[in-house]
Amino acid sequence: MNFSLSDTQLLQWESIVDFSRRELNENVRENDQQGNFPLENWKKCAEMGLLSLLTPEQYGGLGEDLLSSALSIEALAYGCQDGGLVHAVITQLCCVVLMNLYGSAEQKQRYLPKLSTGELIAAQSITEPDAGSDVMSMRTRGDINGAGYLLSGGKVFISNGPLADLIFVFARSGEGKSSFGGDISCFIIEKHAAGYTVGKPLAKMGLRTLQNSELFFDEVHVPDHMLLGKHGHGMFIFNESIEWERVLMTAAHLGTMERVLEKSVSYVKTRKQFGQEIGKNQSVSNKLGTIKMNLELGKLILYKMAWLKDQGKRVTLEASLGKLFVSESLKNACLDAVQVHGAYGYMMECDVERDLRDSIAATIYSGTSEIQRNIIARILGL
Amino acid sequence: MPADLKLLEFIKTDLARGKGLGTLQETDDLIETEVMDSLGIMKLILFLEDNYAVKISDEDLTLENFCSIESIHGLLERKRNQ
Numbered sequence: 001m002n003f004s005l006s007d008t009q010l011l012q013w014e015s016i017v018d019f020s021r022r023e024l025n026e027n028v029r030e031n032d033q034q035g036n037f038p039l040e041n042w043k044k045c046a047e048m049g050l051l052s053l054l055t056p057e058q059y060g061g062l063g064e065d066l067l068s069s070a071l072s073i074e075a076l077a078y079g080c081q082d083g084g085l086v087h088a089v090i091t092q093l094c095c096v097v098l099m100n101l102y103g104s105a106e107q108k109q110r111y112l113p114k115l116s117t118g119e120l121i122a123a124q125s126i127t128e129p130d131a132g133s134d135v136m137s138m139r140t141r142g143d144i145n146g147a148g149y150l151l152s153g154g155k156v157f158i159s160n161g162p163l164a165d166l167i168f169v170f171a172r173s174g175e176g177k178s179s180f181g182g183d184i185s186c187f188i189i190e191k192h193a194a195g196y197t198v199g200k201p202l203a204k205m206g207l208r209t210l211q212n213s214e215l216f217f218d219e220v221h222v223p224d225h226m227l228l229g230k231h232g233h234g235m236f237i238f239n240e241s242i243e244w245e246r247v248l249m250t251a252a253h254l255g256t257m258e259r260v261l262e263k264s265v266s267y268v269k270t271r272k273q274f275g276q277e278i279g280k281n282q283s284v285s286n287k288l289g290t291i292k293m294n295l296e297l298g299k300l301i302l303y304k305m306a307w308l309k310d311q312g313k314r315v316t317l318e319a320s321l322g323k324l325f326v327s328e329s330l331k332n333a334c335l336d337a338v339q340v341h342g343a344y345g346y347m348m349e350c351d352v353e354r355d356l357r358d359s360i361a362a363t364i365y366s367g368t369s370e371i372q373r374n375i376i377a378r379i380l381g382l
Numbered sequence: 383m384p385a386d387l388k389l390l391e392f393i394k395t396d397l398a399r400g401k402g403l404g405t406l407q408e409t410d411d412l413i414e415t416e417v418m419d420s421l422g423i424m425k426l427i428l429f430l431e432d433n434y435a436v437k438i439s440d441e442d443l444t445l446e447n448f449c450s451i452e453s454i455h456g457l458l459e460r461k462r463n464q
Contacts, residue, residue: 102440135420136419136420229440230440232445233440233443235420235423236440236443239420239424312437314424314427314428314431316424316425316428317428375421378421378422378425379425379428381395381396381399
């Protein structure tokens with residue numbers, strides 16, 4: 001077993017951290033307060049190659065493996081203080097993965113280069129008002145209609161939704177009740193499709209620069225060539241997508257956790273009360289010791305799941321273990337970071353309050369912590 | 383040909399456990415009986431790949447291949463003979 005990273009991976013890490021600190025951290029607080037998506041920073045991320053990490057070279061991408069890509073996302077979240085922007089980048093990467101794994105040659109040629117340069121922004125639309133954790137009970141339908149499908153229904157909370165030029169829509173395309181046997185398919189639509197409308201950006205507790213909205217489909221015609229993968233394979237496409245998403249989200253959470261830890265360590269070394277640094281108090285230092293422990297343990301499960309995916313293995317269990325452990329650890333780390341910063345931590349100018357608000361969502365999206373525990377229990381045969 | 387005992391055991395004691403199905407027959411429809419839900423199919427694929435040294439590809443993911451214990455066994459046999 002070899003735990004070392006390559007020189008290239010280390011250089012890339014440093015380069016992305018430098019870039020993120022230099023280019024992405026202006027006006028984060030203001031954008032958070034106003035719910036603005038930083039489009040210029042999105043373009044900078046694209047120029048840096050962050051949207052093309054997982055795109056094959058033949059389509060203009062870097063063609064990296066998942067471990068290297070996860071390290072890059074970890075570096076991005078470590079350097080960049082805008083959690084919403086990082087989330088938007090990961091959403092785009094997941095769409096690139098879907099297109100690369102399941103797209104036809106024509107679809108890849110048409111969309112992958114523009115997705116990788118950020119010229120096109122993409123969204124995955126899965127969640128519905130009555131189909132959250134029970135995602136396969138979705139009601140949006142994509143029924144066969146002549147040489148294509150008619151898409152009808154609605155989605156909610158869709159990341160990148162208000163900005164998306166290209167939308168991957170999961171919908172029920174069969175008559176059965178089960179999620180297997182042709183019941184769910186994945187469709188691609190462009191934003192100008194007739195019958196497609198986007199709701200207003202939703203106001204959120206955190207991740208406010210990330211744009212989320214409802215999406216509505218009123219008999220949207222989807223030609224056959226815009227089906228992603230095979231008819232009825234939506235559940236498998238979704239299961240594959242969610243594994244990649246959980247790896248990349250976990251990477252981002254660890255990057256954020258490391259930044260929050262460093263900021264907290266720095267603060268408790270300089271803040272003095274009762275004649276000594278507050279970090280000398282065990283009630284403070286123990287909190288930071290726990291964050292460090294969770295950070296290092298989280299990296300082990302992240303690198304294992306990324307490595308397994310690179311070997312072509314399924315990581316259903318590992319992705320749930322990693323997502324659950326790291327997202328909960330991040331939330332606890334941010335809460336402790338606010339606490340050790342005291343009143344200053346509660347102020348917006350400190351920024352850790354924003355990290356805390358952002359971190360709450362981490363235990364909800366991409367499968368809640370409760371659902372991760374259910375998956376783990378099912379895999380244990382319980 | 384009877385289904386592999388290990389496969390039978392897994393489906394009966396893991397996927398179908400607690401679903402009140404009584405005796406599950408090899409030809410019973412696993413979709414209609416709701417033995418095979420979205421996580422169940424993933425568990426089954428992991429089980430087949432881990433225990434029989436086969437790789438289940440996207441091409442294999444059809445209703446016909448997974449609708450009964452008998453059909454899963456048939457898929458397994460074809461994969462082993464490839």
